[in-house]
Amino acid sequence: MALLKDNHIDIPEDHSLVLALSIASVVANSLPASPTSRVVGRTPPVPSAYPIGSACGNEWQYLNFDPSNNADNGHLQTLHDIICSGEMRAISRWGAKAASDANLVYKRYFPMSDDDDDFQVHVNSVLMKIAGQSSTEGMIGIIVGTFVVDNLGGTSTDFAGTCGEKETLAYTDTDHLDGREKIHFCGIAWDRPNAQTRSGQCGDFDLFPSTKMDTFSRVALHEMMHYSSVGPPSTLGEQIQDVFNVDRKVAYDPPRVHGLVDKNQDNNPALTEINADSYAWMALDTWVSMTCSNDQATYDQFFEQNPPAYD
Numbered sequence: 001m002a003l004l005k006d007n008h009i010d011i012p013e014d015h016s017l018v019l020a021l022s023i024a025s026v027v028a029n030s031l032p033a034s035p036t037s038r039v040v041g042r043t044p045p046v047p048s049a050y051p052i053g054s055a056c057g058n059e060w061q062y063l064n065f066d067p068s069n070n071a072d073n074g075h076l077q078t079l080h081d082i083i084c085s086g087e088m089r090a091i092s093r094w095g096a097k098a099a100s101d102a103n104l105v106y107k108r109y110f111p112m113s114d115d116d117d118d119f120q121v122h123v124n125s126v127l128m129k130i131a132g133q134s135s136t137e138g139m140i141g142i143i144v145g146t147f148v149v150d151n152l153g154g155t156s157t158d159f160a161g162t163c164g165e166k167e168t169l170a171y172t173d174t175d176h177l178d179g180r181e182k183i184h185f186c187g188i189a190w191d192r193p194n195a196q197t198r199s200g201q202c203g204d205f206d207l208f209p210s211t212k213m214d215t216f217s218r219v220a221l222h223e224m225m226h227y228s229s230v231g232p233p234s235t236l237g238e239q240i241q242d243v244f245n246v247d248r249k250v251a252y253d254p255p256r257v258h259g260l261v262d263k264n265q266d267n268n269p270a271l272t273e274i275n276a277d278s279y280a281w282m283a284l285d286t287w288v289s290m291t292c293s294n295d296q297a298t299y300d301q302f303f304e305q306n307p308p309a310y311d
């Protein structure tokens, strides 16, 4: 295993995948979507491969982007780069390793396995669906090649959901017209940086994991968790959703996802393994900790504290 060196990201147990991060774009946070609106009469177009260049192995599919539009062009590049640079594989693979190791980062978000539930195996299984078992499969897990990013969204004419709420970063839902599950990223999501940018900001982070370390890939990983081809066929065997803390607010962001498992807060460990944001933040925390500490033996101590209690 190797560490982050300069502009390279190494992936645990996958030496062949040292990938240059040559991205210059940005993106986002998380998520929810409530399937409410259906549009009758629209014939959904068929998703396509990367429209402005060569797709990499298992890259996701694209819908309703206009390559001649500058904004769309930039978003296409961002979506392409987080997969084809190896960033998505890196964060998901490091998260899977943290689960196997049950290190300090993992335990900030998930419980240890016990007689009733093999949490560690399930978390590893889910994240490996995204990372893929082998670099020979492509740049990311095989199932990601079936995922669709639909640029048409944020209005009542979309396949479902809405970006109406200011804090909504993205959502995933099934288009009832063609039966395809699709991801839509909302406007604010594109402002989140890539991992390469974050790797230069280690000194700016808090003593605990926070949204200061957020990346577009973390938002993308959250949405990927909602695909029916991720949770149900993994050892988890369940659909991954967005769960609520005891105060009935959605468990998004580090304080709340930590609060689910924290014995002094919700103390509800069973919810963690079906909560999309728990996977996304644990994986990103692992990657950030590894990158910023640059020490495989003690990287899980990079953040000295757990997130503060949610309000």
Ligand SMILES: [Zn+2]
Pocket: 030, 031, 032, 033, 222, 223, 226, 241, 242, 276
């Ligand atoms: Zn979600």
